[in-house]
Amino acid sequence: MLRRFNLDRPTIARKYHIPEEPFNPYFRMDYHGYPYDEATGLDEETMKANLADLSASLEEQPRPIHKATLFAYVLDHTRIDVNAHDYFVGIYAWGRLISPHTCMKWFKERKDAHPEAMAVMAAYGGAAAGSGGLDFDHTVPDWTSLIELGFSGVLERARASYEAHLAAGTLTPQKEAFWRGIEIEYSAILRLIDRLYRYALTKTFDKAPKIAECLHQLRSGAPRNTYEVMQLIYLYFMLSESVEHYQVRSLGYGLDDTLYPFYARDLANGTYTREEIGELLAYFLFQWQAIGNYWGQPLYLGGMHADGSTRVTELSHLILDIYDQLGIYNPKIQIKVNGSTPGDFVRRALDMIRRGKNSIVFCNDDTIIRAMMSRGATYEEAADAVISGCFEYKKRAGGIDLSGASVNAVKPVALVLDNGFDRVTGRQLGPRTGEPGDFPDFAAFYRAYLRQTEHIWTTVLDALDALEADNAGINPALMFSATLPCCVESLTDALESGTENDTGVQISGIGTGVDALMAVYELVYEKKLATLAELRDAVAANWEGHARLRAASLRCRHKYGNGDPMADHYAAAILRFTCDLLAGRRNSHGGRYIMELHAARSFINHGKKTQASPDGRRTGEEISKNASPTMGADRCGITALINSATTLDTALANNGFCLDAMLLPSAVAGEEGLEIFYALLNTYLAKGGASIQFNICDADTLRDAQADPQKYPNLQIRVCGWNVLWNNMAKVEQDAYILRAENIQ
Amino acid sequence: MTAEIFAVKRFAVHDGDGIRTTVFFKGCPLRCVWCHNPEGLAPGPQLAFYAEKCTNCGLCAEVCPRGAHRIIDGQHRFERSLCTACGACADLCPARVLTLYGETVTVDSLLPRLLEDRAYYEKSGGGVTLSGGECLCQADFCAELLARLHQHGIHTAVDTCGAVPRAALEKVIPFTDLFLYDLKAHTESVHQRCTGRPNGLILDNLRWLDEVGAVTEVRIPFVPGFNTDEVPALAALLAELRHLRRVHILPYHNFAGAKYAALDYPNTMPATLPERAELDRAISILRAAGLRAD
Known part of the structure; x- marks a missing residue:
């Protein structure tokens, strides 16, 4: 399995930055990978200069229109890529180029308008008593709308609402500006997809027809198969994170649950085999390993329906299997677990963790339900809750946390x-x-x-409170809001x-x-x-x-x-x-x-x-x-x-709780060790725990890894809500983990 | 009634089924050359001093009522003959290089600690194991503790070397769900060399336990140069038992070496570690005798 992917992997590894060159994952979007065809768009310096000019000309416009116009400019002029080694497209201008003219600038204006609040934040932050500030970053779009309607359908739904408000006489200037912003952004998305489609048509490599067909569908309609859904998720992610400046904190409503109906249909009608979908999943998942942001891109699996039945399917197993084969730690995976989660699925994940593939966290459905209902969610909404970010919970199609x-x-x-x-x-x-x-x-x-x-x-x-008032004015959430x-x-x-x-x-x-x-x-x-x-x-x-x-x-x-x-x-x-x-x-x-x-x-x-x-x-x-x-x-x-x-x-x-646990490899070795591990997890869940993540290591190994880093290039440590390579940790941080490992011996 | 113990280990996963809490009792009749719990040999409390990691901070010298700790030329010197194992230094030692092995407990004081992990026992099929040292050197206490654990529905295991009076076994047998029985050698002279004691009583006790229907798991420490040739004879002996459910070969390791120095014991631990192939051979001999072995 993954024969083709493994040939293409080195190219995708260079898609977002060059692995051999210095790279700071905190500023991942400041980098570029392999060069794209110059004929497909503007170089970044020209684009930045043009955006500055364009932004200056938009000062009088309502902010949604201002932002959307800049967004559209980036999409219309970015260099693009359709690559012989990838099923997912490339968008070169992924450095949040419009943000200096929009949210960063408007954020600064807000800060300047509230000197007292900013002084408090500075004083308390300086003392480390409490750090706070404005954030406009955690979103999970309504994947149901996006997947059922496609980008074009989302636009048309908004247009219908606009026309209804117009007819009813309820259209205010604010609503009109909001609609115009959505129209500008989503039209630009469709133009970009069209441009990618036409570019794909110029390619002769073997993947090109399939990519072109996928883009042809997405430029005017909803995805029809597993691959098209993955391409849509990827496109939404890239444009939202990298241009719109809103993080996308989950890939689908459960990647397994979101893809499953398409997967089942693809197998039934012969569109894809299980192996082909496995390979496409490898291309999909590996994008985030290549992007390499420090906190890891989250996606979750499993969970339960409101009647208590599990959402785990054979696709959930396939996703874990591919992830295991890839040996990556980004994206990071949350597994929603409850009494109905099949034991073999949980054991498979535990087995991966004990083999060092520990970019996995378990999240207890029962606790999530209690937490979400304390926030006013209905039982059904709570059962459907999304894991967003590291451990946070969200209602579907709810809003921005x-x-x-x-x-x-x-x-x-x-x-x-x-x-x-x-x-x-x-x-x-x-x-x-x-x-x-x-x-x-x-x-x-x-x-x-x-x-x-x-x-x-x-x-x-x-x-x-003072800083958060009028947040929408700081960073209009157009792409996101249109999905809700x-x-x-x-x-x-x-x-x-x-x-x-x-x-x-x-x-x-x-x-x-x-x-x-x-x-x-x-x-x-x-x-x-x-x-x-x-x-x-x-x-x-x-x-x-x-x-x-x-x-x-x-x-x-x-x-x-x-x-x-x-x-x-x-x-x-x-x-x-x-x-x-x-x-x-x-x-x-x-x-x-x-x-x-x-x-x-x-x-x-x-x-x-x-x-x-x-x-x-x-x-x-x-x-x-x-x-x-x-x-x-x-x-x-x-x-x-x-x-x-x-x-x-x-x-x-009620927005997440996580316990970090460390175990000796010997405690969880062998068949009996796996059962011990399983029982331990189940006891944590039965005691009402929320999330839990594991490091399986012993002090001797960690000391050796500290002394001889070259021997352990792949040793990962689960740090907070994400994994870090041991060799990228400061010595003082390594020492803390060694101390903890000594204590469990 | 009180007992002298040296550790309560939670999340013990190699002392019987499931997740367990193991109580380590002080005192042992045997002197196995490879003993990995030398802090369990003597019946009374002992102070261990892990000199290698000492930072020579001198706090122990400040608190010791007997002057057993002194700092001389910046170096920590410990005079064991002055030490009464009161533990004042161990309570304070920042580097934890001083450890008191020995704690006097009652059944009432120990029981709540053993019930804390009840939920884990239930999920994993685990329970409580009494080990040591040789726990049955304090058999009356063990019997009472085991009975109380049974009242709480906790699965119990006794890890014994078998070198104890029959009466000790009789006391605990009604409240013991599983015996973990440590066998070192079948040949008496080999046993004598390995442990300093003959093995007649040990073998008799094992047969007797089987006769009265006690469920056992036998554990054989596998120590190159000492008892590796004993496996065939042990296999023949064990094949006759009716209530033996499993045999574990325990590969010898020398992790415990530091403890000997810390207790001022001569280090008797053998140097040679077993090879994987030898272990596999031993396991296959046991399996060939019809035993469930790993």
Whole structure:
């Protein structure tokens, strides 16, 4: 299998950037791969200059039209590729060329208009108390509309709505501008597909007729077979991410479930064989490995219907099989699991993970349903929920989820110790909750912790409210909104009319925050090894000269992640306390604030700027990530770790919760090991866990890999919601994983 | 009633079926040259000092009530004869190079720790295993603990070397679902050389367990230069048992070497590790005798 693909793989690997040249995955769109035919479009410098001129001429236009016109210009003038080594087309101008003239500029104007809010963000961000800002990036289009209607049908549906509003006299200038924007963008998409089609006709290689036929269909109608659906998904992804400036955070509503009806029909009517579809899947999946963005492109598999039956089909198996054969870690795969998920499917995924192909996370349908219903979803909507991004949940065709703020659970401990004063930025950041001598018992300290926590949250969210108002004006979501029936009907941008425009907010470092609180409890109030003032001074000195106190702190009994009831219940309480702060609070575009216990990179970024903490952590060291303990603090094994994490009400984190687990290869080796692994996962799910991801490694291997990187070019570590090659990690990060691996031995 | 243990290992997946919690008891009648749990040999608590990773921070010297730890010329010196294994240093050692092996427990204090992972036992068909050292050196305690575990519906396993009085086995047998029985050699002189003790009692106990219907899994440490030639004779012996459900060949490894130095024991561990082919040969001998072996 994959004989043809393997011949073509080296070319696709060079499609987006040249693998041998320096590459920063954070700026993936700044690169280009192999050159495209110059006759097909403008060079990038000319295009940039022309866009600047064009944008200047559009200043008086409503923003949707302004943006759409620039979007159309890029599509009409980009160089294109139809390649003998690929079934998926090439679009050269993928560097968000219009954004400097649209969202980046309009975003800056918004920031300039809210100096107070920006000052708050700068102060709290500088102190790593809470980082927040405007984000307009997390979308999952309504794949049902796109696939049933095609690009042309989506345009015609919007046109019908426009004509209905016109006839009914309900057309406002805003609605008209919105419609015009959609018309301009979708017409440009159809012209681009037409251009690609005509270009394909000029090619004589063996793939060309099939590519041309596919494009011929997509320029005027809905996809008819598996390949055409994949080409549509790919085109939507590329244009939305790279031109429209909206991330596409899932490929289909479950790639397996989305493709399955076409797959079944293709097999039945002889359009494709299973092997041919497997090969096409390889070309499709590999695009994202070649793109190489650092957080990984998500797609999910599995899940359940509202009646509880599984969505896993033989295509789900085929997708995993191809992914396994490709040996890639991008896209990353989420598997929605529940009681009806076939055991052989889950075991197949577990087997891949234990073989090091661990760019896979399991997400518990039961928890997702509880979480989504707490957000107002119906049962059916909750059962259908989409995994969007790393671990986030979404209603289908709901709206745009913003990623708003991340608040550090460790910082309030420091603020209590210093009476609300922040030593990092040298300013009074929180309320004056008292001098160390003012806390006669731990209860008083804990109350002050909650006060500081509340203050950070309300301050950061107040600032965020101001910044998020009128988001639609900053980055009209035309391509996206046109896929959503609710937006098309009302002719308004998804950010104004989506049924679910929530703002995701994160607690970062909950594990370390709890450990710090517990250290105060144990060192000051229980064992009385130091006064609170002495502990404050030790922390302020970054533990210099306080080795004994630090040792006692590192050895405290109550640390999150060990099944210690006290530490675990404080973690649960902090989550609930924070969720209560958010409950009922609306963001500035009608949505809710929804909680995430996954941390992206804030465990590093917040850690860097956070002073030493009473748990023994030194200044600048990372804080705990996701719902996981401080790195190396969990010393009682995986079962204790899971017991700790599931003490938290995982569905309170109603936009995602993830636990990071590490296991020894020997624990999951052989047939019996696979059953152990399966039972372990099922216990986590039965205990109400949400998402879980695994690293299977031992300390010796990691130490060897650190000493001799050349021996381990493919060793991957699951880091946050994505995988990183071991050799691309900083030594300090590698050390943290080695420490954790030592603890499980 | 109390017992002396040295570890409670959760997510133990090599000590019987499924996901288990294993309790390691202190004290062992045998002295196997390859022992990988030397911290389980002595019945009382012991301090281990992993000198190699010591940062010489001196905190142990500050807290030791007996002056057993001293820093001399920047180097940590540990005088074992002064140590009472109180554990004060181990509680504080930041690098965790001081470890106290020994904890006095009651059934009531231990039981909740063993029930914490009940959900995992249920999903995986696992349970609790008593091991060591030799757990049946503290048979009364084991019997009470096992009975209490049975009251909670927990599957129980006892990992024994068999070198214990028959009475010890009789005490635990009503509450033990599975015996993990460690056999080292069939030939008495070989056994004596490997473990310092003869094996008559061990073999008798194994036969007796089988006669009374106890389900067993036999585990044979496979140590080149010591007992690898014993497999055919052991296979013949085991083939006669009616309630033996499985035989495991445990490839010898020398991971435990550091523990010997940490406990000031002479390191008796053999140098040679088994080859895969030898192991496969041993397994095939067992299989040829009609045994389920791996």
